[in-house]
Amino acid sequence: MKRFIGFIKKEFYHIFRDKRSLFILFGMPIAQILLFGFAITNEINNVDIAVLDHSKDATTKEIINKISASKYFSIDQFIEKESDIKSVFKKGKVKAVLNFEKDFSKNLIKENHSNIQVITDATDPNTANTISNYVNAILQNYLREQNKNSTSAYQITPQSRMVFNPELKSVYMFVPGVMTIILMLVSAMMTSISITREKELGTMEILLVSPLKPLQVIIGKVFPYIFLSIINAVVIIILSLFIFKMPVQGSLFLLGLESVLFIITSLALGILISTISATQQTAMMISLMGLMLPVILLSGFIFPVTSMPLPLQIISNIIPAKWFIIIIKAIMLKGVGLQYIWKETLILLGMTVFFIGLSVKKYKIRLE
Amino acid sequence: MSISLKNISKSYNKVNAVQNITFNVKQGELFGLIGPDGAGKTTLFRILTTLLIPSEGTASVAGFNVVNDYKSIRNNVGYMPGKFSLYQDLTVEENLDFFATIFGTTIEENYDLIKDIYIQIEPFKNRRAGKLSGGMKQKLALCCALIHKPKVLFLDEPTTGVDPVSRKEFWEMLKRLQQKGITILVSTPYMDEAELCDRIALIQDGKILEIDTPKAIVKHYPKPIYNVRANDMYQLLKSLNDYSHNHSVYPFGEFVHYTDSRSDFKPKELEQYLESKNLLDIIINKTAPTIEDTFMELAK
Numbered sequence: 001m002k003r004f005i006g007f008i009k010k011e012f013y014h015i016f017r018d019k020r021s022l023f024i025l026f027g028m029p030i031a032q033i034l035l036f037g038f039a040i041t042n043e044i045n046n047v048d049i050a051v052l053d054h055s056k057d058a059t060t061k062e063i064i065n066k067i068s069a070s071k072y073f074s075i076d077q078f079i080e081k082e083s084d085i086k087s088v089f090k091k092g093k094v095k096a097v098l099n100f101e102k103d104f105s106k107n108l109i110k111e112n113h114s115n116i117q118v119i120t121d122a123t124d125p126n127t128a129n130t131i132s133n134y135v136n137a138i139l140q141n142y143l144r145e146q147n148k149n150s151t152s153a154y155q156i157t158p159q160s161r162m163v164f165n166p167e168l169k170s171v172y173m174f175v176p177g178v179m180t181i182i183l184m185l186v187s188a189m190m191t192s193i194s195i196t197r198e199k200e201l202g203t204m205e206i207l208l209v210s211p212l213k214p215l216q217v218i219i220g221k222v223f224p225y226i227f228l229s230i231i232n233a234v235v236i237i238i239l240s241l242f243i244f245k246m247p248v249q250g251s252l253f254l255l256g257l258e259s260v261l262f263i264i265t266s267l268a269l270g271i272l273i274s275t276i277s278a279t280q281q282t283a284m285m286i287s288l289m290g291l292m293l294p295v296i297l298l299s300g301f302i303f304p305v306t307s308m309p310l311p312l313q314i315i316s317n318i319i320p321a322k323w324f325i326i327i328i329k330a331i332m333l334k335g336v337g338l339q340y341i342w343k344e345t346l347i348l349l350g351m352t353v354f355f356i357g358l359s360v361k362k363y364k365i366r367l368e
Numbered sequence: 369m370s371i372s373l374k375n376i377s378k379s380y381n382k383v384n385a386v387q388n389i390t391f392n393v394k395q396g397e398l399f400g401l402i403g404p405d406g407a408g409k410t411t412l413f414r415i416l417t418t419l420l421i422p423s424e425g426t427a428s429v430a431g432f433n434v435v436n437d438y439k440s441i442r443n444n445v446g447y448m449p450g451k452f453s454l455y456q457d458l459t460v461e462e463n464l465d466f467f468a469t470i471f472g473t474t475i476e477e478n479y480d481l482i483k484d485i486y487i488q489i490e491p492f493k494n495r496r497a498g499k500l501s502g503g504m505k506q507k508l509a510l511c512c513a514l515i516h517k518p519k520v521l522f523l524d525e526p527t528t529g530v531d532p533v534s535r536k537e538f539w540e541m542l543k544r545l546q547q548k549g550i551t552i553l554v555s556t557p558y559m560d561e562a563e564l565c566d567r568i569a570l571i572q573d574g575k576i577l578e579i580d581t582p583k584a585i586v587k588h589y590p591k592p593i594y595n596v597r598a599n600d601m602y603q604l605l606k607s608l609n610d611y612s613h614n615h616s617v618y619p620f621g622e623f624v625h626y627t628d629s630r631s632d633f634k635p636k637e638l639e640q641y642l643e644s645k646n647l648l649d650i651i652i653n654k655t656a657p658t659i660e661d662t663f664m665e666l667a668k
Contacts, residue, residue, distance in 0.1 A: 006469030010458065017457045202453035206512075209417045209447045210470050211439070365438070367419040 003212060007220035014194065015224060021190060029182045029232050030239070036174040037244050043170055044130050048076035049096040050088045055104040063116075066142055067098070072134050089121050096120045096131045164333040175240040176328040177301030180321045182236065183259065184266045184295055187229050189287035191270030195221050196283040199274075205367065214363045222267045229263040230256075249335025255328065258341075261348055262324040268355035269320075275362040295321040323348050369428075370395045370520055370551035371416060376425035378411050385411040386574040389425070393553060393567075398546045400565035401555040402663065408574040409555040410450055413524045416553070417447045430519045430551075443471075446518035448509050450525040456498030460489055460508055463497050464515060471516030481548065482511045485541050503534030510541065521545065523554040527561065539564050559660035570663050577666040582659055589657035589665060591615060594635065595623040598647040607645040611638070618664055625661055626652075 015021060049067070053060050068075045076094050079085065088094045099117035101107070107114035118135050122128040144157070165172045195218075198204040207217055237255070240246040248255060269291065277283040296302060298312060299321040305313055316322050323344045330336045338345070371393035378385045386408040393399040401409045414420040416429055418438035426433065432440040454463045464486075468475050479486070489507050492500065497508060506526055513521060523542075527535040539561060546552055546566075554565070562568045563582045570577040570585070578585055598604040601619070608617045608626055615627040628638075635652040642650050 003470045003472060006466055010455065010462070010466050013458055013462060014455070201456070202449055202451045203455060205419060205449050206447060206453050206467075207470075208419060209442050209445065210467075211443045211472065212470050366421065367414060368421075 004216055004220055007212070007216065008223055011194070011220060011224045015228070021193075025186060025190065025228055025232070026235075029178075029186070029236055032178050032182060033175070033236055033239050034243075036178045037171045037240070043168070044072055044127060044134065046074050047072060047095050047127075047131055048093050049073050049098060049131075050077050050079050050085075050094045051075055052079050052082070052085065052097060052099045054102040055100055055106075057103075057105040059105040059108060060100045063100075063139065063142055064098075067135065067138055070134075070138060085119060089119075092121075094121070095127065096135070098135070169244075169246075171240070171244040172246055172333060175236070175244065175246050176325050176332060177296075177299070179233065179236045179240075179259075179328065180262070180299065180301065180324050181292065181295050182232060183229055183263055183324075184269075184291055184321055185287065186232055187225055187263050187266035188270035188273065188291055189284060190228075191222055191225050191267050192273035192277065192283040192287055193280050194225075195271065195274035196277055196280045200279050208365065208367070214365055215360065218271055218360070218363060222271065225267060225270075226260070226263055229266075230260065233259045233263070246332065248332050250331035250337065254338060255331045258324070258327050258331065258345065258348075261345065261352065262320065262327075265320045265324075265348055265352040265355065268352055268359060271359040272355055272362070275359055275364070294319050298322065299325055301325055320348060320351050323351075369393065370397070371399070371427075371429050371553060373412075373416075373427040374425055376412070376415060376422045376427055378408075378415060378420060378423050384574050386415075389571075389574075389576055391569055391576065391579050393551055395551055396546060396549050398542060398552045398554065398564075398566045400562050400568040401553065401571055402557075402559065402562045402568050402659070403555075403571035404557055406573075407571045409571060410524055411574075412571075413447075413449075413522050413553075413555065417445060417522055418442060444519045446513035446516065446521045448506075448513045448521075448523045448526055450528065452505050452509060454497045454505070454509055454512060457496060459494050459496055460500070461493040463508060464511055467512040468515045473516050475515065478515055478517050481517055481545075482514050484544060485514075486511050488537075503530050503538075506530055506534070506538060507541075510538070514545070518550065520551045520553070523552065525555055525557065527556060527558065535561070559658065559663060562659045568659070570659075570666060572663075572667050577663070585659060585662050586657050589662050591627040592633070593655055593657045593661060594626045594628075594638075595620075595651070595653045595655045596626045596638070596642075597623050597649070597651040598642060599649045600647060603645065604642070604647055607642055607647065611641060616661075616665065616668075618661070620658075620660070623655075625655070625657075 015025070051064055053064070064075065067073050077088070079088060079097070085097050085099070088097065097119045099119060101115045101117075104114045104116070116139070118132050120128040120131050162168055198207065233256075237248070241248065270287070273283055273286050273290070277286055298305075298308075298316040299319050300316065301321070305316050305322065308316065327341050327344050327348070330341050369392045373392070374390050376389040377387050389412065401412065403409055411420065415422050415427060416434060418434050418441050421435055428434060429441050430444045432444070434441060455466070458466065464475055468478075485507050489500075489504055489511070492504065497505065500508065510523070510526065513523070527538055530538065535558075542552055542554065543564070556562065565582060567579065567581050568585065569579045578588070580588070596604065596608065601624075604624060605617065605619060608614055608624060613629050613633070615629040616625070618625045626638075639650050639652055
């Protein structure tokens with residue numbers, strides 16, 4: 001036991017004396033969560049639009065007011081000619097143009113029908129889509145208000161309600177994803193690098209020719225990172241609670257336990273990577289390419305698994321991050337208990353046991 | 369026998385690193401493996417320290433088989449690899465403390481064993497190991513390899529890249545350790561260090577050329593050997609190499625070591641020949657062969 005503690009003490013010296021790895025350990029989580037939380041977002045806010053109003057009557061004015069009053073749009077300019085539409089788009093600031101037809105009000109009253117053209121800049125298709133939906137919604141809303149007193153025959157009003165994330169905040173989606181990426185990277189990359197560093201510097205040779213057992217070396221290497229990753233997880237949860245006001249509906253204790261389980265899965269992966277790579281460089285590349293990309297692309301963090309082609313859907317099942325994201329989303333947003341996520345937990349547990357078994361088996365007690 | 373090898377061979381992907389090596393090292397002996405880079409010294413060390421499994425043959429260290437009893441060996445030997453293998457970001461004291469701890473001992477417990485060496489690096493005990501000079505690093509590495517009082521000490525080229533003064537000190541330390549009953553297997557590419565060992569094995573291309581005491585090895589040298597010197601070293605070497613009766617010609621410091629293929633060699637004849645090549649200040653003296661001469665002769 002004393003040997004083991006001595007070993008762990010040494011590991012902490014390594015970590016705290018290496019400014020670079022310290023920065024990765026604690027700088028990266030904070031930077032990533034803030035980046036994803038603030039900068040990368042699917043929502044639209046204060047989108048600049050231009051208005052081409054051919055009729056300039058009371059109704060169009062009312063609609064324009066309504067649109068500019070919403071927090072989603074701000075009117076950047078009024079244009080006068082059709083030919084201006086192209087040029088404002090070319091300048092790039094304006095993302096949409098509202099084109100009211102001539103005699104808008106008159107047509108509406110006389111023929112019960114009038115046209116408004118919504119032209120959006122679809123260089124970014126998602127944003128264009130969202131803008132046009134939002135404009136539609138505002139117009140529908142306006143119509144409904146107008147028709148409140150009239151008795152038009154049929155009307156279907158969908159009452160949609162978004163549960164678990166009523167405001168559709170994208171940060172709710174990013175926090176679980178970022179937490180997964182960070183725990184995975186910190187745990188897997190840092191352990192694999194720290195083990196291969198011993199190989200590269202030749203100190204592994206001395207450790208092998210010592211009474212330390214392989215398991216003691218592995219656990220000694222991994223232990224400090226379990227501890228640091230837990231701190232990381234706590235930092236991320238605190239950040240998301242207080243900065244992004246993201247709720248944790250379920251049990252914090254369960255969230256903690258599941259996080260520890262995932263940390264151990266990642267560490268086991270890290271050990272596995274270190275057994276197959278000879279240098280720190282290789283270990284880092286394998287961790288980055290082999291872990292980060294699948295986590296981002298296939299785990300359902302950004303792209304929903306259900307809309308992937310079938311082969312990718314099948315592949316996504318072997319990615320531990322996918323299961324962890326399902327688990328933490330369920331705990332944080334839906335507030336469910338273990339009875340709803342035991343299956344995912346079991347899968348994660350199985351993967352962990354498999355990775356640990358494989359890496360203990362692959363760990364070399366000799367140089368070859 | 370403290371170390372014993374019997375018909376040890378090791379090959380990597382069909383390349384033979386060492387072939388059919390057999391020798392024994394007695395308890396408390398200072399045994400040297402002498403040979404150039406790539407001779408297979410490190411491979412032998414790794415087999416004996418249980419890091420590699422021999423392709424053929426058997427070996428034992430401190431009475432334990434290197435393959436089956438590897439755990440017992442790892443408890444009883446000290447190993448200093450050729451490459452500096454301590455933690456560069458840990459201080460001198462932390463390194464020593466770490467190795468003491470993982471071997472289940474403390475610095476205080478075995479301080480008397482490392483005292484002579486540690487005293488020299490103690491003023492720098494709070495310095496990071498990576499910032500030490502070459503000689504200091506080797507002293508620290510030796511301390512770390514000794515801290516658990518090993519029965520057998522393996523030192524793979526401990527003095528490579530170390531200045532001559534530190535090298536001399538290092539060998540004095542080894543002599544002192546030997547008196548404490550520790551068996552030492554040391555390798556070196558420096559022939560002058562070979563004379564400081566009790567017995568040496570000359571090794572080249574994975575094969576042992578000869579095993580004996582340094583004195584005996586030198587005695588085996590088959591021919592009288594001459595120191596030859598003249599005013600122009602380059603011209604001298606060229607002329608000697610062109611001389612039809614030469615047996616071996618090796619530059620050796622300010623002299624050239626020369627042996628003749630004839631048994632009735634007369635130095636006067638050689639002097640005349642060299643004079644005919646316009647060389648001046650010619651000196652030809654008989655000299656005692658060194659281990660290097662022997663090695664060159666055997667490696668021919």
